[in-house]
Amino acid sequence: xxxxxxxxxxxxxxxxxxxxxxxxxxxxxxxxxxxxxxxxxxxxxxxxxxxxxxxxxxxxxxxxxxxxxxxxxxxxxxxxxxxxxxxxxxxxxxxxxxxxxxxxxxxxxxxxxxxxxxxxxxxxxxxxxxxxxxxxxxxxxxxxxxxxxxxxxxxxxxxxxxxxxxxxxxxxxxxxxxxxxxxxxxxx
Amino acid sequence: xxxxxxxxxxxxxxxxxxxxxxxxxxxxxxxxxxxxxxxxxxxxxxxxxxxxxxxxxxxxxxxxxxxxxxxxxxxxxxxxxxxxxxxxxxxxxxxxxxxxxxxxxxxxxxxxxxxxxxxxxxxxxxxxxxxxxxxxxxxxxxxxxxxxxxxxxxxxxxxxxxxxxxxxxxxxxxxxxxxxxxxxxxxx
Numbered sequence: 001x002x003x004x005x006x007x008x009x010x011x012x013x014x015x016x017x018x019x020x021x022x023x024x025x026x027x028x029x030x031x032x033x034x035x036x037x038x039x040x041x042x043x044x045x046x047x048x049x050x051x052x053x054x055x056x057x058x059x060x061x062x063x064x065x066x067x068x069x070x071x072x073x074x075x076x077x078x079x080x081x082x083x084x085x086x087x088x089x090x091x092x093x094x095x096x097x098x099x100x101x102x103x104x105x106x107x108x109x110x111x112x113x114x115x116x117x118x119x120x121x122x123x124x125x126x127x128x129x130x131x132x133x134x135x136x137x138x139x140x141x142x143x144x145x146x147x148x149x150x151x152x153x154x155x156x157x158x159x160x161x162x163x164x165x166x167x168x169x170x171x172x173x174x175x176x177x178x179x180x181x182x183x184x185x186x187x188x
Numbered sequence: 189x190x191x192x193x194x195x196x197x198x199x200x201x202x203x204x205x206x207x208x209x210x211x212x213x214x215x216x217x218x219x220x221x222x223x224x225x226x227x228x229x230x231x232x233x234x235x236x237x238x239x240x241x242x243x244x245x246x247x248x249x250x251x252x253x254x255x256x257x258x259x260x261x262x263x264x265x266x267x268x269x270x271x272x273x274x275x276x277x278x279x280x281x282x283x284x285x286x287x288x289x290x291x292x293x294x295x296x297x298x299x300x301x302x303x304x305x306x307x308x309x310x311x312x313x314x315x316x317x318x319x320x321x322x323x324x325x326x327x328x329x330x331x332x333x334x335x336x337x338x339x340x341x342x343x344x345x346x347x348x349x350x351x352x353x354x355x356x357x358x359x360x361x362x363x364x365x366x367x368x369x370x371x372x373x374x375x376x
Contacts, residue, residue: 019295101295106351107207108296117348149345149365156344157337160305163294177337184368 004042006032008056011049012098019101020050020109047111050102054113057099060089065123075130076137080182082127083154087174090158091167100158120151128185138187146185153177192230194220196244197282199237204285208238208297235299238290242301245287248277253311263318264325268370270315271342275362278346279355288346308339316373326375334373341365 010031014023025046029036043049068082089096102109103116124147131137137146157177161170198219202211213234217227231237256270277284290297291304312335319325325334345365349358 021296104292105296107289108209108293116351118352145364146368148348148361149341149368152344152348152361152365153337153341154344155348156340156342159347160336160340160343163304164306173336173340176333177340180334180337180369180372183372 003032003034003038007034007039007042007049008052009094012053012056012094014098015050015053016094016097016101020046020105020111025049050109050111051113053095054099054102056095058114058119060093060096061086061119061123064089074136075127075134076182076185079124079127079131079150080178083150083178084171084174087154087158087171090162091170097167100162104159117151117155120154121147123147124150131185136187137185141185146181150181153181191220191222191226195222195227195230195237196240200241200244200282200286202286203238203241204282204289208234208290208293208299213237235297238297238299239301241283242287242290244283246302246307248281248284249274249307249311252277262324263315263322264370264373267312267315267319267338268366271338271366272359272362275342275346275359278350279358285355288350292347305339305343308342309335311335312338319373324375325373329373334369338369341369 007028011023011028014027014031018027023046025039025043026036028046028049029039032039039049043052064085065082068078068085071078071081073081090100091097102111103113106113106116121144125144128137128141128143128146132141132143137143154174154177157173158167158170161167161173195216199211199216202215202219206215211234213227213231214224216234216237217224227237231240252273253270256266256273259266259269261269278288279285290299291301294301294304309332313332316325316329316331316334320329320331325331342362342365345361346355346358349355349361
């Protein structure tokens with residue numbers, strides 16, 4: 001299992017820097033000083049490595065969520081703190097960056113990856129429903145509608161920041177976006 | 189010039205449906221019943237057609253802006269009406285859809301396209317500065333910061349809507365996003 005994890009880390013670094021088409025299974029092996037055969041022992045092809053990288057990307061979030069929930073904040077503050085921490089991973093964590101790039105390139109490489117966005121919409125819908133029940137949400141706001149807007153807003157900010165500034169301004173841009181969105185969510 | 193415009197329309201249809209890698213110059217010629225030679229009379233290669241399609245995408249916006257400005261709305265309402273109309277073009281206009289897809293695929297095809305997002309941030313910064321001068325903007329809001337958030341929010345909504353629902357829910361999702369963002373922009 002150690003070498004499987006090492007393969008995923010090396011692949012994540014390469015996918016995040018060079019994309020799917022720009023990375024070969026041979027590149028991954030060479031990055032680790034392994035033979036291609038040793039990589040094939042764990043993965044049947046480059047596509048299956050890409051799927052595993054994206055799954056690792058998504059596996060980050062329950063961990064971050066548990067850490068934030070341990071703080072015992074009210075639901076709306078939990079939601080904001082969670083997303084602030086996730087924004088940091090989009091700049092610093094190769095697995096997260098690689099997963100994001102593989103998803104963005106899905107119309108080209110056509111690998112069957114886990115469906116993007118919907119898991120986040122469900123998670124935020126749950127947190128915003130708790131916020132509503134706790135009286136934190138402005139009257140009339142529908143949690144799923146607000147959750148969808150937050151997910152699209154987060155995705156947009158990280159992508160524009162990546163395209164223009166390699167995500168160097170991501171945390172500030174996300175704070176600006178979140179300040180505007182969350183201001184509209186709260187009870188007046 | 190008529191055949192140049194026809195080539196761009198055909199290429200836009202193909203690029204929007206099949207992406208850059210999935211479209212050949214031969215496909216464009218066949219779509220029009222032209223020879224490849226006739227296409228080469230107007231464009232040196234597929235890359236130059238892609239650049240021209242993206243330029244046509246951006247050339248849409250001054251036209252829509254002029255139409256909206258002719259309504260004589262206050263600056264903040266001009267901004268909102270402009271973006272509502274732009275959202276409709278992302279669903280219905282092949283040239284707009286193709287430009288968006290070519291931009292999203294830029295990390296893969298590596299064609300030198302016009303820089304995305306910055307023109308929109310400049311335009312919205314100008315409109316929001318007018319809104320501030322007209323007393324429509326909440327005190328302390330920086331037009332450029334709000335403009336960047338709106339651009340990222342719009343981009344995020346159209347991309348998520350495209351990925352999950354081929355943009356069938358784009359106008360509703362954009363209204364939801366815009367309602368939240370613009371509520372935070374206005375004077376209390």
